[in-house]
Each structure stands twice: as C-alpha cells, then as structure tokens.
Amino acid sequence: MNVAIEIPRTDSAGRTYLTWAPVQAKARLTGAGGSGRVDVTLRDSGAVGHVQLAAIRTHRGASSLLLSLPRSGAWVPFWIAGVFQSPSRNYGDAGIEAVDAGGAALGSRTMMIRVRKNAIDLDAGERARFLAALATLNGAGLGRFKDVRAMHARLFDAEMHGNVGFLPWHRAYLLDLERELQAIDPSVALPYWRFNEPAPALFTDTYLGVSDSNGRVHFVAGHPLGNWTTDNVVGIIRKPDFDTNEAPWGLRTEADTIKLGGTGGAYSKFIAMQGDPHGYAHTSFPGSSIYDTGTAAKDPLFFLLHANLDRLWAYWQWAYKRWDPANENSYAPASPNRIGQRLDDSMWPWNGITGGDRPTTAPGGPLAASPLTSAPGPSPLVRQMLDYQGVANGPDLCFAYDDVPFDI
Amino acid sequence: MNVDEYRRQMEERLAAESAAPREPGIVSRFLTSWTGARGRATRKALDPATSAGDIDGLIATLRDPLADQDARRKALARLGAARFMGPRFAPYQDRYRDALREVARDPNEEMRRRALEVLALEEDAFARDLLVQSLASPGQELISDAQAIQLLGHDAHGDYAPLVRELIGRLDKDAVAEGLRLLASDPGSAEMFEGLLRDKNETRSVRKLSAKGLRVVKPEAFEAAAREIVADDGEDDDLRATVLSALSHAGETAATRADSDFIARVGEIAEKTPSENLREAARQFLKSSGAAEEGPVVSGG
Numbered sequence: 001m002n003v004a005i006e007i008p009r010t011d012s013a014g015r016t017y018l019t020w021a022p023v024q025a026k027a028r029l030t031g032a033g034g035s036g037r038v039d040v041t042l043r044d045s046g047a048v049g050h051v052q053l054a055a056i057r058t059h060r061g062a063s064s065l066l067l068s069l070p071r072s073g074a075w076v077p078f079w080i081a082g083v084f085q086s087p088s089r090n091y092g093d094a095g096i097e098a099v100d101a102g103g104a105a106l107g108s109r110t111m112m113i114r115v116r117k118n119a120i121d122l123d124a125g126e127r128a129r130f131l132a133a134l135a136t137l138n139g140a141g142l143g144r145f146k147d148v149r150a151m152h153a154r155l156f157d158a159e160m161h162g163n164v165g166f167l168p169w170h171r172a173y174l175l176d177l178e179r180e181l182q183a184i185d186p187s188v189a190l191p192y193w194r195f196n197e198p199a200p201a202l203f204t205d206t207y208l209g210v211s212d213s214n215g216r217v218h219f220v221a222g223h224p225l226g227n228w229t230t231d232n233v234v235g236i237i238r239k240p241d242f243d244t245n246e247a248p249w250g251l252r253t254e255a256d257t258i259k260l261g262g263t264g265g266a267y268s269k270f271i272a273m274q275g276d277p278h279g280y281a282h283t284s285f286p287g288s289s290i291y292d293t294g295t296a297a298k299d300p301l302f303f304l305l306h307a308n309l310d311r312l313w314a315y316w317q318w319a320y321k322r323w324d325p326a327n328e329n330s331y332a333p334a335s336p337n338r339i340g341q342r343l344d345d346s347m348w349p350w351n352g353i354t355g356g357d358r359p360t361t362a363p364g365g366p367l368a369a370s371p372l373t374s375a376p377g378p379s380p381l382v383r384q385m386l387d388y389q390g391v392a393n394g395p396d397l398c399f400a401y402d403d404v405p406f407d408i
Numbered sequence: 409m410n411v412d413e414y415r416r417q418m419e420e421r422l423a424a425e426s427a428a429p430r431e432p433g434i435v436s437r438f439l440t441s442w443t444g445a446r447g448r449a450t451r452k453a454l455d456p457a458t459s460a461g462d463i464d465g466l467i468a469t470l471r472d473p474l475a476d477q478d479a480r481r482k483a484l485a486r487l488g489a490a491r492f493m494g495p496r497f498a499p500y501q502d503r504y505r506d507a508l509r510e511v512a513r514d515p516n517e518e519m520r521r522r523a524l525e526v527l528a529l530e531e532d533a534f535a536r537d538l539l540v541q542s543l544a545s546p547g548q549e550l551i552s553d554a555q556a557i558q559l560l561g562h563d564a565h566g567d568y569a570p571l572v573r574e575l576i577g578r579l580d581k582d583a584v585a586e587g588l589r590l591l592a593s594d595p596g597s598a599e600m601f602e603g604l605l606r607d608k609n610e611t612r613s614v615r616k617l618s619a620k621g622l623r624v625v626k627p628e629a630f631e632a633a634a635r636e637i638v639a640d641d642g643e644d645d646d647l648r649a650t651v652l653s654a655l656s657h658a659g660e661t662a663a664t665r666a667d668s669d670f671i672a673r674v675g676e677i678a679e680k681t682p683s684e685n686l687r688e689a690a691r692q693f694l695k696s697s698g699a700a701e702e703g704p705v706v707s708g709g
Binding site for chain 1: 412414415484488492495521525526529531554558562564585589590592593616617623624627645646647649656657686692695696
C-alpha cells in the first residue's frame, strides 16, 4: 500500500515549485483494496525548505496533517505552502512524506520552495545558477535578452514611466524575465538589490562586478557575465557615486516608502515612490547605463533594482492589504489615466498592439509562459498584477519575496 | 516565522523607524557642506520636484558656473531622478537639454563630463559632435579619450568605427580598451580582432577584449579560435577561462558543447588545472553541455 501525492505547480519533468501561497494538492491510497479508510499523516520532510499543511486555505498551516484516505483510492484534497522565511536553496531540499500510524513511509514528494531573495543572501550555488542563467539568456548579445532589453527603451517611456501603471508594468516585465531565466534553469528566482542597505558582497568581481575608474565593470576571468553584450557593445558601464561598501545616499527609507500611501494606504499616493526611491536609486550611478530610462536595461543590476521596488510594492500591499482590485485604494482610478494604465487594460508590449496611442512596435512578443500556471496569460491585464499571490482569489503568479508573506 | 507575529513586528518597526533620525552616516555625508537652513533646503530639494519653480531652479543652479560644485552635482542628480517621472517631465525636457549642452562646455571638467554623460545616454546629436571633435583635437579635449569613446558607444545607430580605427595608434591603454569595445559593433573589425586574439605577444586585456569583440562580429571564427585556445595548456589561463565561459553561454556554440572530444578535454582541464577561475569555467562548460546533469527526485505513488 502506498500514498500517491499530486501537487499543482509541477512541471513536465516532475519538479514541484512552491512559494508562500497555499495550493490545493491531493493524496490517495494505491494498492490498498477493500473498504473503509486508512489514517495517514502527511508531514514536512524538508532539510532546508519547509512546507506547512492544512485542510483549508490558510497562512496558519502546520508541519503535519492527518488525512483519512479511502481504501477505494479516491483522492482527498489538502493545502500545502512553503513555510514563510524557510525557503529552499536547492531543488529537493524541501518535501513531504506520508506515513502510516506506525510511522512506516508510504510515499513522498520532494520540491523546492522558490522565492525571490535579497541578492546578498544567495549562497554560492544559488548565485552561480542565477548568473549562469542570465548569461545564457544574454547569449553574449545574441540571446533572448535582446528582446527583454528592447522593451525598456526611451521610445516607449510613456508605457512604463511617469504614470500609475509604473508598478504593474514593471512587475510584468520582471515576471517575463524571470520566466525566461526559469526556462533555462527552473531553480532560479530573480534576486533583489535592497538598495537601502549596504550590499558590498553584490559589487564584487565574483558577483555583479567591480567598477574601475572609467566606470567599466570587471569580473573574474571566466565569470558568466564577463561576455555580457547589449546593443552589440561588450561590457557594462556602471559608475556609482557612493561607496559600494555602503548604501546609496539620500534615498527615501523603506519605512518612509511604505508610509507614502498615508494611513489610508492609498496607491495613488504610494506611487510617488517612482521618484524617490526609484529615481534616486537609478541616478546613484551618474553616467552609467542604469542612469537613464533608455539604457538602464543594459545593466543586469537594473533588474535587481526593480525587483526591490516591486518587493516594496508587495510589502506595502501586504501592510495595507491592498491586493483586491475592487478596493479603490489598491490601485488608481481609470480617469484621467491613459491606455495601458487602467485596471482592465492590457499592457504593451505583451498585447502586441501598435499604433494609435501605443508605440509603433512591440518587441518581445507575449509574456513568457510558465509550466506551473497559466496565469496571467500571454497578454496580461493591469489588474492581474495586483494579487500576485492569489490572496484575494486573484491569479497566483508563482512568485513571492522572502520577506513578504502570504496572509489571508 | 508566524505570519501574524511578523505583522505585529512590522507595524512596530514602521512606527519606530519613522520616529528615529536617519542613520548618521548617510545624513552627515550629504549634508557635509550644508548647515542649518541650507541643509534643510537641500533635503527638501532632494524630494522629486513636481513644480515648475523647483525644476527651473535646479536648471539654473546646474547652468551656473559660479555656483557651488556640490550644489550643481546635486541639482543634476535631482533632475535625473525627476526625469524618471516620464511624460510629467516632458514640459521641462527642452530646457534641461539646453542646460546640459551648455554645461558640456563648462570650465569645470567634472561638470563637462557629467553633462556629456547624460546627453550621450540620451543619444544627443550635439553631444556626439562635441565628443568627436574632442577626440580629433589632441590637447583640446573636453574629456579624456577613453571617456569620449565610451560615451560614443551609447549611440546604437552611430558608426564611429572608422574614427576609432584611425585614432587607435595614438590612444592610451584605457582608450584602446574602450575602442575595442566599441569596435565590437563593426563587422569590418573581425580580422583585426582575430589577429589580436591569436597573438600571444599581445596583452591579456587586449586579447580578452578581442575575444569578446570577435564573438559578436564573427561568432564562427570566435568559436574556432576559442576551442584552440582552451585546449592549449600553453595559453594564458585567464584568457582560456574567458573564452570557455563564452562558449558555455552562447546559443550558436551548441555544436562545440556536443563535441565529445572537446568535452573530454575540458574535463581534463577541470581536473588538472591549478587555475581556480579556469577550473570553475570548465565546470560551467561541462554543466552547460549536459555532462553534469541532475534529475528530479520523486518517489511514492
């Protein structure tokens, strides 16, 4: 007699990736025969990543769950999620096992609790995999990264900057990149640069590089990003105007950013973070690719900078419970915002719409698919970017941040 | 971590951080030359400007060669941040650009460089002309040759290869490095890159940049040269690591990554080389070629 366990968020290779968001899984007996039921305990078996289990959808799961499984082999549902702040480092370091009343093993599944982490918290293996995936995507200038870079050009500024759609657009952009990376290595999640705190380990020649006096970024020989090429020009130009052993100066603090929305938690006020800390984070590197909207995506650091901004938005959403588009404070009103900025608008370039109020081209094609979920689809709407963990029954986009929980 | 407890801690932290003064190091750094009312004005001024008065005031400070240098730098930083407001900055864009063009010829070298950097990132034609003129006028440079070439490289549609090739013989090593990077956009540089890459008498830096350039302009020539270099124990290990890394991550080198003889050779290198960087590059190559693959772990039912 065994226990079969099926968990959504499993790819075609049989690998399961969870975040903090509960997913409904199921278990059943196989080879039991007869009638009646067998009590089976499902329990967390992870060595690094850990899961919590529950009979209902909740953020208050436990490390074990007793299930009464029919001998007929009928499926019995349960809920499983990653334990907040216990993410994986490698695939297989998280899992569950099913045991009978005597403790005998009846079945198991290994998995990965895969979330976006502070870049300086990645261990050597995680860092190596992230950098290798990024380098492969770049393909020394000839890979799919060309399209990712092309989407964030000055010509298309109105689609993504200076307006209320700034945050959902960039959330979709990061998701697109991350899925491209995961198509290369599914264990990779996009890390973030927590720019309000010192991150000296990030600016080293074994990680995101060290700048010389001309602003040229150098890596150790053989580093995956050593051949980084964009727009047919080799290398990265990055000139920090701060000591990289410290944080950039003058940025709005995280606490003040979170409080931008006021005590009422209004998105229309929170969006001011676009100027500070966002704008200041970019302009902490004068004369660098990352300084200007038109060239920023040429530097890989740009994606880690924006991952932190997205994390700050996610944190604010959690602090004020602003996931539900039906709540007027979760987003901005339709008027007077232009097309592409309103809740029910699709977003360029993924919608492929050109001309009229949209740009004349739409590089990159539809949003990258995921083997784990069909959400948000190839042409995402603004509203689909809000409830990214499915707290308010929106589409779970299968990403999360290490310090932003799922919280019903 | 209990999520409910985490929420409670978050609420306490936000309340405490908002009440506490900012970290002294950061505050003292950017208020070093500012005291009292000027410090407070600077802090206020560093909030993204939304009013025309704020922006025009910053532009005036930026343009004024007699203004405090720190104030001019901060004005430029604030204008740069305001630029991220996208269409909302549009009404000020022309005045901002005109100010930058003026500062590109400022008496102060640092301000010239900073203005040219911003303009070059925006692919400003006026700035490009100044940079070309600077390169062509030894002794009358606006900024260093290395910086000028680097900034011209931001122009994705420009063709500066003939100019750089003409000047390369008189450039210092930093400018040569920038020149080689820029020439990676020029298919006509393939022969030069291949020659430099294969020349063991060249410096490591030049050979590495040539490898990267050849990779862009003539991938098949790069792949052939890279395989020879990797296999040659008499070659520079850092160069071998650099080209091996490129072979690992480029899509069109799939044939090399499927070549069992080459994979075996890289396997030997991974085992025997004393160079840590080369060993790591070899491991990455073997992984990318599928020589070190892991499968899923699923058991039960």
